Amino acid sequence: MRIKNMLFMLFLLDLFLVLWGLMVAVQTFFIDADILKFPEENIRLLLILFILFAITSMGGLVLAIMHDKKYYIKLFPALQIVVFIAMLFAKSIFG
Numbered sequence: 001m002r003i004k005n006m007l008f009m010l011f012l013l014d015l016f017l018v019l020w021g022l023m024v025a026v027q028t029f030f031i032d033a034d035i036l037k038f039p040e041e042n043i044r045l046l047l048i049l050f051i052l053f054a055i056t057s058m059g060g061l062v063l064a065i066m067h068d069k070k071y072y073i074k075l076f077p078a079l080q081i082v083v084f085i086a087m088l089f090a091k092s093i094f095g
Contacts, residue, residue, distance in 0.1 A: 003063070007072045010060035014053060014079050021049040022086060029090070053083065 028042040057076050064072035 003067045004069065007060060007064055007069055010056055010063070011072065011075055011079075014057050014060065014076070017049050017053040017056070018079055018083060021046055021053065021083075024049070025086070025090065029093075050083070053079075 024042055024046055028039050028046075032039075057080055060072065061076040064076060
């Protein structure tokens with residue numbers, strides 16, 4: 001498989017993981033927010049999604065740097081910044 005195709009697939013996988021994580025977080029903390037019931041399975045799913053995102057995003061960034069693909073060198077850190085801002089937003093809401 002060509003490097004550009006592999007980087008594109010990694011980027012789509014990262015984007016899917018980010019959207020899935022945001023969807024689970026919104027459903028857990030905003031839509032079905034119950035103070036008396038702590039949704040451990042959703043928190044565990046968010047942790048697994050974040051670990052998978054970190055591995056694939058760093059792998060894609062290293063691969064893009066190794067093959068000097070400047071377009072993807074910009075895209076992978078952009079997704080990392082989106083996740084970081086979402087985590088800051090969550091921290092500001094939930095303390």
